[in-house]
Amino acid sequence: MTTLDSYDQIPYESFAIPETHPDYLATLGRLLGLTTADPERCRVLELGAASGGNLIPMAFHLPWSEFVGVELSAEQARRGQAMIAELGLTNLRLLHQDILDVDETQAPFDFVLVHGVYSWVPEAVKEHILHLCGRLLSERGIAYVSYNVLPGWRQRGMLRDMLLFRCRGATSPGERLSRARDLLDRLARGVSAKHPDGQPRPEAETLRREVEYLRTARPSYLYHEYLEETNSPELFSDVMARGRRHGLAFLAESKLHTMFASTLGPAAEAALDGLGDQLVQEQYMDFLRLRAFRQTLFVRADARPCLEIDLERLYDFSIHADLTPLQRVHLNRVKRQEYATADGGRLQVEHPLTKAVLEGLALVYPNAMPLGPLMDAAAKEVAGAGGRRYADDRDACLSELFNLYISQGIGLTRRAGRWPHQVGAWPRATPLARAQAASGEGHVASVRHRSLGLDALSARLLMLLDGTRDLNALLTDLASEIRTDPELAAALGSPGEVKGRSEQIAPASLERLLGIFARAGLLVADAQPRESEAGVPGGNGTTNG
Ligand SMILES: C[S@@+](CC[C@H](N)C(=O)[O-])C[C@H]1O[C@@H](n2cnc3c(N)ncnc32)[C@H](O)[C@@H]1O
Numbered sequence: 001m002t003t004l005d006s007y008d009q010i011p012y013e014s015f016a017i018p019e020t021h022p023d024y025l026a027t028l029g030r031l032l033g034l035t036t037a038d039p040e041r042c043r044v045l046e047l048g049a050a051s052g053g054n055l056i057p058m059a060f061h062l063p064w065s066e067f068v069g070v071e072l073s074a075e076q077a078r079r080g081q082a083m084i085a086e087l088g089l090t091n092l093r094l095l096h097q098d099i100l101d102v103d104e105t106q107a108p109f110d111f112v113l114v115h116g117v118y119s120w121v122p123e124a125v126k127e128h129i130l131h132l133c134g135r136l137l138s139e140r141g142i143a144y145v146s147y148n149v150l151p152g153w154r155q156r157g158m159l160r161d162m163l164l165f166r167c168r169g170a171t172s173p174g175e176r177l178s179r180a181r182d183l184l185d186r187l188a189r190g191v192s193a194k195h196p197d198g199q200p201r202p203e204a205e206t207l208r209r210e211v212e213y214l215r216t217a218r219p220s221y222l223y224h225e226y227l228e229e230t231n232s233p234e235l236f237s238d239v240m241a242r243g244r245r246h247g248l249a250f251l252a253e254s255k256l257h258t259m260f261a262s263t264l265g266p267a268a269e270a271a272l273d274g275l276g277d278q279l280v281q282e283q284y285m286d287f288l289r290l291r292a293f294r295q296t297l298f299v300r301a302d303a304r305p306c307l308e309i310d311l312e313r314l315y316d317f318s319i320h321a322d323l324t325p326l327q328r329v330h331l332n333r334v335k336r337q338e339y340a341t342a343d344g345g346r347l348q349v350e351h352p353l354t355k356a357v358l359e360g361l362a363l364v365y366p367n368a369m370p371l372g373p374l375m376d377a378a379a380k381e382v383a384g385a386g387g388r389r390y391a392d393d394r395d396a397c398l399s400e401l402f403n404l405y406i407s408q409g410i411g412l413t414r415r416a417g418r419w420p421h422q423v424g425a426w427p428r429a430t431p432l433a434r435a436q437a438a439s440g441e442g443h444v445a446s447v448r449h450r451s452l453g454l455d456a457l458s459a460r461l462l463m464l465l466d467g468t469r470d471l472n473a474l475l476t477d478l479a480s481e482i483r484t485d486p487e488l489a490a491a492l493g494s495p496g497e498v499k500g501r502s503e504q505i506a507p508a509s510l511e512r513l514l515g516i517f518a519r520a521g522l523l524v525a526d527a528q529p530r531e532s533e534a535g536v537p538g539g540n541g542t543t544n545g
Contacts, residue, residue: 007050007073009173010223012116014053014076018408018447019295020046020113021058021253024449025142027412032252033306033315034299037110040064045109047102047129047134048072052080052094057445059092060082060432064248068109069094070102086435099125099132103222108138115295118147120230124535133298134246143298144254148233151202152292157233159210161225162187167227176227177219187211192399225373236294237283248298250279250306255295256406264288286390295303303432311398317412318368320448322519323347329355331385339409342450342519347409352390353397354404356381361410366447366521367417371401411448419447419521423514427474428467433522437462447521456491457482458513462522471510 018024029036041200042065046055049069054420059067067094071077077096084092099121110369112133118126133143166183167176171280188211191204212412214222225231240250253259261269268288285291299305309512323339330337331352339358349355356378361369379391390396404410429437436444437459443451444462454462457478464477481488482505492505 005372007224008075010177010220011073011076011079012220013218013441013443014050015443015451016057016449017054017113017115018449020054020111020115020144021449022062022111022255023143023413023415024411025111025297027143027317027414028252028254028256028297029140029299029305030316031309031412033143034251036142037138037140042066042110043108043138044068044069044111044113045106046115047079047099047114047132048114049094052083052092053166053441053443054113054115055092055094056080056083056087056089057432057449059420059453060087060430061447061449063091066092067092068098068106070097071095072098080423083435083439086114087431089481100128102128102132104135107136109136110138110140110141112136112141112143113299114143115143116146116224118145119233120224120228122230123232126232129247130243130246133243134248134300137298137300138305140301141300142251143248144295145239145298146293146295147239149239149286149289149291150233150235152286152290153233155206155290156210156226156292159187159207159214160231163226169403173223176194177223179474180222180227181215184211184215188215189449191462193447208249231294235283236286237279238298239294239296240279243298244301249301249303251283251297251299251303252307253282253294254297255408257408258285258289258291260406261285309402311402314398314401314405314412315371317414318370318416319357319361319374319412320368320417321358321364321404321410322365323358323362323409325355325358329359329436331356331382332387332390334390341409345409347404347407349400349404351393351400352382352385352387353378353393354400356385357397357401358410364421365519366413366419367421368411368413370416389530417521420523420525421518421521423518423523424525426467426470427465427514428516428524429462429465429517429522430524433462433517434466444520444522450520452520452522456488458516460485460488461510461513462517465517465523467524475506475510478510 022042022044026036026039030479040062044067046063046069049055049071052069055069069080071094074096077094080094082319086095104189114129118129129145133145137143163180163183165309166179170176170179191208191211192201193204193208194200214226257263259282261272264285271288272281272284275281322342326338326340334350334352337355338351341347349358353375357374360374360377375394375397383391401410405412433444437454443453446452460481461478464474469477482492
C-alpha cells in the first residue's frame with residue numbers, strides 16, 4: 001500500500017489549524033521584529049493540503065489573499081475542489097499534484113504551510129519540502145512545518161511497532177484497521193497497571209494511556225500515524241541542520257510557550273543552564289519535555305528576527321479572547337483567578353486590570369479590540385470597582401497578557417473584525433459554515449480559524465440557517481426534523497423517547513447552539529431584521545453533547 005493509495009482510501013479529515021493562519025504567523029513574526037506580509041493581502045502555499053480543510057476557511061475569510069494547495073491524493077483534491085466550486089472561491093487553487101513536481105514558477109509565497117506531512121513522506125519528499133520552503137519563501141516569508149520529533153516520539157513508536165506487527169501480511173486499509181483495533185482491545189485488557197503481586201507498574205502507564213486514546217481516535221489518525229508505511233521522526237537538531245542546507249533559519253515554535261524554559265519549572269530551568277545557544281537549548285528542552293511533535297517556523301537565513309520581545313509592541317495589535325472565569329471575579333485586589341478556555345483548558349491571571357481586560361473581550365468575542373482603548377476602559381472599570389491603586393499598573397497587565405498570548409489564551413491580530421456576536425431574529429450562517437455542515441465531516445472552522453466539532457443536531461441546525469427562517473420557524477423545523485428523521489433522533493438518544501420530547505429538545509438546543517455559533521463567528525448579520533423580535537445573547541462552549 002503506497003501513501004497515495006492509503007490517503008485515497010482513508011481520506012484524512014483536514015481541519016483548520018490555528019497556528020498556520022496567516023494572521024497568527026504574521027503577528028508572531030511582527031512580535032519578533034520582522035516586517036511580515038499583511039494577512040489580508042498575502043500569498044499562501046500549503047503542501048499536502050488534503051481536501052482543503054485548512055485552506056478553504058482561510059480563503060473564504062481573506063478574499064484579497066491568494067492560496068494554492070498541493071495534494072497527491074486525487075480523491076482528497078477532488079473533494080476540496082468541489083467545495084471550492086460550491087463556495088465560488090476564486091482565490092484558492094487546490095492542485096492534484098505531487099510535492100516532488102512543485103517547482104519555483106509560482107514563487108514567491110509569504111507563507112508556506114506543511115502540516116502533518118514532513119515525517120510521513122519518503123526521504124526525497126522531505127528534502128524537497130525544505131528545498132521548496134527555502135526557494136519559494138518571499139523575503140519577508142515564514143514557513144510552518146510540523147513533524148514528529150525524537151526521542152519523545154519513541155514512546156509512541158513502541159505502540160506503532162506492536163500495531164505494525166499485528167498488521168503484517170494485511171494489505172487493505174480496512175483489514176489493517178480492524179487488526180489494529182483488535183490489538184488495541186487486547187492491549188487495553190492485557191497490559192496491566194499492576195504486577196500480579198499488586199505492585200504498581202509505572203512503566204506501563206504511558207502505553208496504557210496511548211492505547212486508551214487510540215481506541216477512540218479517528219480511524220484516519222490511527223491509520224496515518226500508526227499504520228502508514230512511513231513515519232520517520234527526527235531530532236529537532238537534525239531538522240534544523242537540514243533546513244540550514246536549504247537556506248532556512250529557525251524563527252520560533254508556533255506554540256511559543258514551549259520556547260520558555262521557565263514553563264518547565266525552576267528545577268528544569270536550572271538544569272538547562274549553560275548548555276548552549278538557543279537552538280541547543282531547544283534540543284535539550286525536547287529531552288526534558290519528552291516532546292513528540294513540533295510545529296516549527298522557519299525564515300530565510302538572511303532574515304533578522306529579534307528574539308527579545310518588547311512588550312510595548314502589544315499595543316500595535318487588537319486582542320481577542322474567549323475565556324470564561326471559573327470563580328467570581330474581584331477587580332479590587334490582586335488574587336489568583338482561573339479561566340476556562342473554549343477547548344476545556346485552564347489559565348490563570350491575578351491582576352485586576354487583566355481581569356477587566358478579559359471581561360471586556362468576552363463581551364465582544366469573536367471580535368477583537370485594540371489594546372490601548374481596551375486598557376483605558378479596563379482601568380476605569382477597576383477604579384470603579386474599588387481597585388484604584390491597580391488601575392494604572394499597565395506593565396503588570398501587559399506582562400500577564402503576554403503570558404496569555406504565548407499560551408494561546410488570547411489572540412493578537414490586525415483583524416479586529418465586525419462579526420455579529422449576538423443572535424438576530426433571522427439567523428443566517430455563513431455559506432462556509434453551511435457547506436462544511438452539509439459535507440458531513442463533523443466540524444466547521446470558526447472565524448478565528450479554530451475547528452469546532454459538530455454533532456448531528458448542530459450540523460442540521462447550521463444547514464437550516466439560510467436566513468429564510470425566523471426563530472419560530474427554526475424551532476418548528478428543528479422539532480420536525482427531530483421527530484421525523486430516525487438518524488437524527490438516534491444520535492440524540494433513544495429514538496422513541498427523543499421523538500416524544502422533540503418540542504422540549506428543540507427550544508433548549510436552539511438557544512444554546514445559536515449562542516455557540518455566534519461566538520464562533522459562524523453567523524452573518526441578519527438578512528431580514530425585525531426590531532420587535534428580541535435576539536438571543538451569545539453563549540459559550542462546544543456544540544457537542
Ligand atoms: C496527514 S495528511 C495532512 C493533511 C493536512 N495538511 C492537514 O493537516 O489536515 C498528509 C497529506 O499529505 C498528502 N501527501 C503525502 N505525500 C504527498 C506528496 N508527495 N505530494 C502531495 N501531497 C502529499 C497526503 O495525501 C495527505 O493528504
